Amino acid sequence: MPDVTYEPVIGLEIHVQLKTRTKMFCGCELSFGEEPNTRTCPVCLGLPGTLPATNAEAVHFGLMIGMALGCELAPRSIFHRKNYFYPDLPKGYQISQYDIPLAREGRLGDVRIHRVHLEEDAAKLIHVGASGRIHSAESSIVDFNRGGTPLVEIVSEPDLRSAADAAEWLRLLRATLRRLGVSDVNMEEGSLRCDANVSLRPIGEAALGTKTELKNMNSFRFIERGVEAEIARQEEILRGGGRIEQETLHYDVRSGALSSLRSKEEAHDYRYFPEPDLVPIAPTDEMIERARAAIPELPADRAERLERDFRLPEAQAKLLAFRTEVADFYELTVVAAGDGGDARAIANWTCGELLARLEDGQDPADSKITPDALAKLVGMIGAKEVSQSVAKDVLGTLVAEGGDPAQIVESAGLGRADESELVAIVERALADQADAVEKIRAGNDKAIGAIMGAVMRETKGRADGGEVQRLIRERISG
Amino acid sequence: MSGILDLAAAQAAEKVRAGELSAAELWEAYRERAAADELNAFLWLAEEAPQVPADAPLGGVPLAVKDLFCTEGVPSAAASKIIEGYKPPYTATAVERLTSAGAPMIGKTNMDEFAMGSSNENSAFGPVKNPWDQSRVPGGSSGGSAAAVAAGLAPWAIGTDTGGSIRQPAALCGIVGLKPTYGSISRYGMIAFASSLDQAGPLTRDVTDAALLLRHMVGRDEYDSTSTGHPDEVALPSAERLDGLRFGVPPELTGDGLEPGVREVFEATLRRIEELGGTVEEVGLPHSGHAISAYYVIAPAEASANLARFDGVRYGHRAQNGDLRSLYEQTREEGFGPEVKRRIMLGTYALSSGYYDAYYGRAQRVRTTIAEDFRSAFDLVDFIITPTSPTVAFGLGERIDDPLAMYLSDVLTVPMSLAGVPAISIPGGLSEGLPVGIQIAGPAFSENRILDAAHALERTIGFDGGRARA
Numbered sequence: 002m003p004d005v006t007y008e009p010v011i012g013l014e015i016h017v018q019l020k021t022r023t024k025m026f027c028g029c030e031l032s033f034g035e036e037p038n039t040r041t042c043p044v045c046l047g048l049p050g051t052l053p054a055t056n057a058e059a060v061h062f063g064l065m066i067g068m069a070l071g072c073e074l075a076p077r078s079i080f081h082r083k084n085y086f087y088p089d090l091p092k093g094y095q096i097s098q099y100d101i102p103l104a105r106e107g108r109l110g111d112v113r114i115h116r117v118h119l120e121e122d123a124a125k126l127i128h129v130g131a132s133g134r135i136h137s138a139e140s141s142i143v144d145f146n147r148g149g150t151p152l153v154e155i156v157s158e159p160d161l162r163s164a165a166d167a168a169e170w171l172r173l174l175r176a177t178l179r180r181l182g183v184s185d186v187n188m189e190e191g192s193l194r195c196d197a198n199v200s201l202r203p204i205g206e207a208a209l210g211t212k213t214e215l216k217n218m219n220s221f222r223f224i225e226r227g228v229e230a231e232i233a234r235q236e237e238i239l240r241g242g243g244r245i246e247q248e249t250l251h252y253d254v255r256s257g258a259l260s261s262l263r264s265k266e267e268a269h270d271y272r273y274f275p276e277p278d279l280v281p282i283a284p285t286d287e288m289i290e291r292a293r294a295a296i297p298e299l300p301a302d303r304a305e306r307l308e309r310d311f312r313l314p315e316a317q318a319k320l321l322a323f324r325t326e327v328a329d330f331y332e333l334t335v336v337a338a339g340d341g342g343d344a345r346a347i348a349n350w351t352c353g354e355l356l357a358r359l360e361d362g363q364d365p366a367d368s369k370i371t372p373d374a375l376a377k378l379v380g381m382i383g384a385k386e387v388s389q390s391v392a393k394d395v396l397g398t399l400v401a402e403g404g405d406p407a408q409i410v411e412s413a414g415l416g417r418a419d420e421s422e423l424v425a426i427v428e429r430a431l432a433d434q435a436d437a438v439e440k441i442r443a444g445n446d447k448a449i450g451a452i453m454g455a456v457m458r459e460t461k462g463r464a465d466g467g468e469v470q471r472l473i474r475e476r477i478s479g
Numbered sequence: 480m481s482g483i484l485d486l487a488a489a490q491a492a493e494k495v496r497a498g499e500l501s502a503a504e505l506w507e508a509y510r511e512r513a514a515a516d517e518l519n520a521f522l523w524l525a526e527e528a529p530q531v532p533a534d535a536p537l538g539g540v541p542l543a544v545k546d547l548f549c550t551e552g553v554p555s556a557a558a559s560k561i562i563e564g565y566k567p568p569y570t571a572t573a574v575e576r577l578t579s580a581g582a583p584m585i586g587k588t589n590m591d592e593f594a595m596g597s598s599n600e601n602s603a604f605g606p607v608k609n610p611w612d613q614s615r616v617p618g619g620s621s622g623g624s625a626a627a628v629a630a631g632l633a634p635w636a637i638g639t640d641t642g643g644s645i646r647q648p649a650a651l652c653g654i655v656g657l658k659p660t661y662g663s664i665s666r667y668g669m670i671a672f673a674s675s676l677d678q679a680g681p682l683t684r685d686v687t688d689a690a691l692l693l694r695h696m697v698g699r700d701e702y703d704s705t706s707t708g709h710p711d712e713v714a715l716p717s718a719e720r721l722d723g724l725r726f727g728v729p730p731e732l733t734g735d736g737l738e739p740g741v742r743e744v745f746e747a748t749l750r751r752i753e754e755l756g757g758t759v760e761e762v763g764l765p766h767s768g769h770a771i772s773a774y775y776v777i778a779p780a781e782a783s784a785n786l787a788r789f790d791g792v793r794y795g796h797r798a799q800n801g802d803l804r805s806l807y808e809q810t811r812e813e814g815f816g817p818e819v820k821r822r823i824m825l826g827t828y829a830l831s832s833g834y835y836d837a838y839y840g841r842a843q844r845v846r847t848t849i850a851e852d853f854r855s856a857f858d859l860v861d862f863i864i865t866p867t868s869p870t871v872a873f874g875l876g877e878r879i880d881d882p883l884a885m886y887l888s889d890v891l892t893v894p895m896s897l898a899g900v901p902a903i904s905i906p907g908g909l910s911e912g913l914p915v916g917i918q919i920a921g922p923a924f925s926e927n928r929i930l931d932a933a934h935a936l937e938r939t940i941g942f943d944g945g946r947a948r949a
Contacts, residue, residue, distance in 0.1 A: 049549060054702060093787020272832070
């Protein structure tokens with residue numbers, strides 16, 4: 002079948018650690034790097050005789066997520082026990098939701114949401130010995146601080162068609178969750194974890210191919226690369242006439258290799274059954290109202306609004322809206338600029354020059370520049386009071402030291418050179434560079450660069466390039 | 480001071496509160512009896528006499544506590560080798576409530592391992608003997624608590640009942656045992672066997688003592704989401720008559736399986752009910768014949784998960800062995816007794832993919848219909864009455880090699896457990912010198928009415944348990 006074109010089909014499963022005060026089923030406060038085994042109690046250690054009690058704040062956050070993702074909320078969802086033995090699981094089962102999750106059938110962007118459910122996180126295993134993996138470890142130690150942290154699992158439908166789309170959609174999801182304030186959504190620290198289900202099918206076919214599951218990729222880059230690698234692997238097998246085995250895979254970010262964690266035959270029988278120690282979650286109208294009221298404007302809606310109200314390009318609107326703090330700074334700047342402000346120019350300066358001067362992920366509000374100052378600076382550019390290149394220097398000063406752009410310009414004598422000043426400088430440059438003037442007259446237009454350069458050097462960037470060029474041409478042709 | 484030991488617990492508490500009896504004296508008298516325990520009823524005894532405020536409602540009357548309850552700093556092993564010597568860092572809510580009310584713990588009592596058994600022979604620490612005949616079993620799983628109270632080694636005790644584990648040993652030892660409505664007492668700190676069935680309750684010399692203990696055990700507990708507390712305060716029973724009360728006898732539970740001596744006592748009890756002004760009629764519990772089958776799917780299924788935590792990683796026994804898998808397997812192979820292993824395997828199988836609907840799913844549906852049977856029956860009658868056990872205490876070793884025969888010991892108590900309704904067992908009389916228990920069950924949260932009816936019957940029966948205390 003040499004002519005078959007394959008289409009990747011990708012769905013994501015995301016685990017999000019909730020930022021509640023206490024754990025999912027006990028009163029221990031959540032742990033952020035405390036001494037091992039200091040945030041534990043008889044309940045989260047699974048001591049004999051202890052019982053779980055559902056954290057109301059986790060339910061509240063779960064309802065917010067369900068609503069933000071446009072899901073139907075279950076009137077009565079229940080917990081199940083997922084049974085398996087592992088040292089990071091003190092009860093020998095994880096309390097999770099199974100056939101009746103908290104919320105289902107929603108949508109975020111172009112991707113449908115299959116389900117949203119609550120569960121508890123496992124403890125952290127540290128393997129002592131060479132490889133860092135359990136099989137060859139000399140010993141393993143367990144830190145139960147993380148055990149019992151509330152998790153929300155979000156499962157998408159297989160609506161994604163490329164690795165890049167998957168990463169892009171995950172960015173939207175992360176921005177949405179961050180905006181809700183329900184999680185730190187930090188992939189490196191594990192508060193956001195993503196597995197991907199990947200399959201291929203001949204384009205145009207409705208039936209899904211056999212899928213594999215890629216486990217726990219901890220950055221957007223690794224997700225994109227891992228899914229790409231898996232698509233390539235599957236395509237090679239299919240083109241060679243082979244069959245895809247249903248299995249769980251690990252993507253090694255260093256070697257780029259995919260290795261099998263377990264096959265379908267080795268899959269656990271988790272023996273799910275309803276958790277008899279817990280009562281169902283039956284959200285009251287009051288709980289639902291409270292969750293609804295707690296949902297702010299979400300990134301996808303904000304991107305649409307920015308695009309519409311400020312006529313920003315889609316990509317720029319998303320770039321702003323997916324980082325709430327940047328969009329907040331942007332909108333404050335637009336307000337500061339007032340009626341005559343140029344929202345598109347402010348967006349360009351915010352997304353381009355301002356972000357470039359901040360550290361990765363830094364909130365503009367945490368630098369020295371104020372929305373007021375940025376608004377003034379962009380206004381001065383628009384009014385041609387400063388040149389682009391001076392404006393960039395002033396922005397650097399504003400970010401590092403703060404201050405008022407007009408004062409900075411004035412005290413450093415950086416005001417845009419006016420025409421009479423420029424004419425004198427241009428004429429001097431023309432006289433100094435008679436060779437270049439000759440070349441231009443002979444039709445070598447590139448020679449104008451030498452004259453321009455001299456003028457710009459002389460004015461220390463205070464001149465507007467277009468104006469300088471005009472003055473030069475007027476004099477050569479005139 | 481044998482006079483002290485003849486007092487029922489509520490009477491002793493009253494005397495202490497009235498200043499007529501010293502709590503310390505009471506403690507010493509029982510401590511001495513318990514220390515001379517020949518029945519293997521106790522697994523641990525308190526050394527120090529506790530300080531109890533003189534006006535505490537339970538008057539400092541010492542309490543025997545089943546080893547299934549976690550008690551801070553005190554070995555709590557559910558009579559299993561796998562956590563032998565395990566000392567919990569906290570105390571079960573029910574125990575906490577009772578000690579706070581002035582019933583200090585005198586000791587931890589023997590039981591079937593993890594409450595799995597009907598004879599107390601499944602204890603890792605040896606069987607308990609029945610004080611009426613030491614060649615016989617005390618029943619189980621709360622056999623140690625029942626034997627201790629019957630023999631006067633403790634004035635009262637608490638146990639747990641999953642399918643009959645309070646009522647059946649109470650019956651076989653000639654004392655009162657009450658399984659309250661599911662949810663009325665917190666399960667927090669009870670080492671779980673079958674979470675949807677487990678319920679704590681009192682084992683006492685008489686009905687009044689049971690009411691007094693129950694009063695201080697019930698209550699909603701934020702640590703147990705399934706606890707509901709009790710809608711009414713538990714009253715001390717005072718009824719002497721049964722006028723207008725209708726007792727239903729389910730033919731499904733009172734047919735061929737009953738020993739003749741048990742049937743005689745049961746029928747005598749029905750006549751007494753009528754003498755006291757009550758009526759006796761037949762009422763159907765049509766699905767109760769399936770109760771044992773459903774129970775032995777549901778309880779082991781829950782147990783298979785509840786006992787997964789005993790894996791040698793964090794506490795209790797750990798096999799000295801190589802890799803993770805053999806650590807788990809060896810630890811559990813060495814630590815669990817044969818009946819516990821049997822039930823873990825049963826339950827694991829019942830929950831397995833492909834079998835879930837046929838076993839667990841179907842058993843849950845049977846459970847629902849049994850609960851409906853009870854609801855329908857209680858539209859017609861006030862109480863269901865049956866013998867508690869089809870037989871009197873059987874011989875040690877007699878059923879231990881025949882699990883099915885052992886499981887059938889609970890045939891009369893399991894239906895109430897599945898329905899979640901309260902039921903009491905009171906001594907109805909003797910058959911060939913051994914006690915016969917009578918079970919009275921009522922609708923959910925009808926404990927006050929059950930206790931009143933049991934009290935009226937108890938008065939006319941006039942059972943004398945003194946011989947077992949001699």
